[in-house]
C-alpha cells in the first residue's frame with residue numbers, strides 16, 4: 258500500500274466543479290491584479306480569523322517581511338524568535354537588516370518558551386515573532402505581557418496554523434500582526450503561492466496595504482518604499498471557495514490525529530520509543546498542519562528510511578536548527594546553544610495526517626512502524 262505524506266488530488270476533486278468556472282470568468286475578464294475577488298477574500302479571511310482586517314499578499318514569507326517593513330524594523334534592531342521553525346521566519350528578519358535573537362523551545366509544544374524570552378530583551382529589541390508550529394498555538398498570554406512591558410511589536414507566524422485557537426482566540430488576532438501562508442501544503446492552500454497579513458488595528462492594516470503595493474496610497478505617489486507583494490485574483494477566488502471548506506478539512510485532520518493516538522497506544526510503542534504530539538497545557542484548537550512524532554534512541558533517520566522503503570510518506574520538519582544554518586554563521590550560533598531545538602531536529606518525524614488519508618492507510622503507517630521496531 259502507498260501512503261503519501263500529502264495528496265491534494267482528492268481534495269481538489271471535491272471542489273473542482275465549483276472552482277473552474279470562477280477561474281474561467283476571471284480569465285474572460287482578464288482582470289488579474291487585486292480587485293473585487295481579492296477584497297472579498299480579505300473580508301472573509303478577517304471574519305474567519307476574528308480580526309479587524311486582512312491584507313492578501315504574495316506568500317507567507319512576504320507577509321512576515323511586509324509587517325517588519327511597515328514597522329520600520331531594520332539595521333540595529335533585534336527581533337526575538339524561535340530557532341525551530343521554517344527558514345522564512347528568520348529569513349524575513351535578516352532581509353530587513355535586523356538581527357534575529359533566538360529563544361529555545363518548549364519541548365512539549367515545539368513553540369518558543371515564553372519563560373526564556375525576557376532574558377533576551379535588550380534596548381534594541383523591537384519585536385517578537387512567535388511561531389504556531391505544526392498548527393498549535395504558542396503560549397501567547399505571557400508573550401503579550403512581555404511585549405506590553407517592553408513596548409514590542411508581536412508578529413504571529415501563523416503560516417501553519419490557520420483556524421488554530423489559543424484560549425478561544427484565533428491565531429493572528431492576538432498580536433499586532435498575523436502572517437499566513439497559502440502554500441499548497443498548508444491547511445488552506447491556493448494553486449501556487451499566496452499569503453496574508455491579519456491586523457487588529459485599522460491604521461496598521463492601511464499601512465500594510467500601502468506597503469504591499471510599492472508604498473503608494475495613490476497611483477504613482479509613493480509614501481514609502483514598499484514592494485510588489487500583491488495577491489492575485491485567481492488565487493483569491495480559489496481561496497474564497499476553499500475557505501468555506503477549511504473547518505471540515507481541519508476537523509478531518511483532528512479525527513485522524515485522535516485515531517493515530519489510539520492506534521499508537523495499542524501498539525505499545527509509546528513506551529518511550531516514540532512520543533506523540535501533545536496538546537499544550539493551555540486551551541488550544543490544534544489544526545494539525547503536521548503530525549510530528551518524536552523518535553528516541555537515535556532511530557529517527559533509520560525509521561524514515563524504512564518508511565520510505567515501504568512507500569510510507571514522512572518528512573523531517575526540520576533537520577537543522579536555524580542557529581546552525583550556514584547562512585547565519587555571522588550570528589555565531591554554536592551546537593548546544595539551544596538544546597531543545599537541537600534535540601527536536603534529531604527526533605521529529607512528520608506522518609501523513611491529511612484529511613483524505615484513509616483508515617487503512619493510517620493502519621498501514623502504524624503497522625509499518627511496528628514492523629520496523631520488530632526488526633522485520
Ligand SMILES: *Cc1c(COP(=O)(O)O)cnc(C)c1O
Nearest residue numbers: 316317318343345416417438440
Ligand atoms: C510556510 C511557512 C512560511 C512561509 O510561507 P510561504 O508562503 O511558503 O512563503 C513561514 N513560516 C512558517 C512557519 C511556515 O510554515
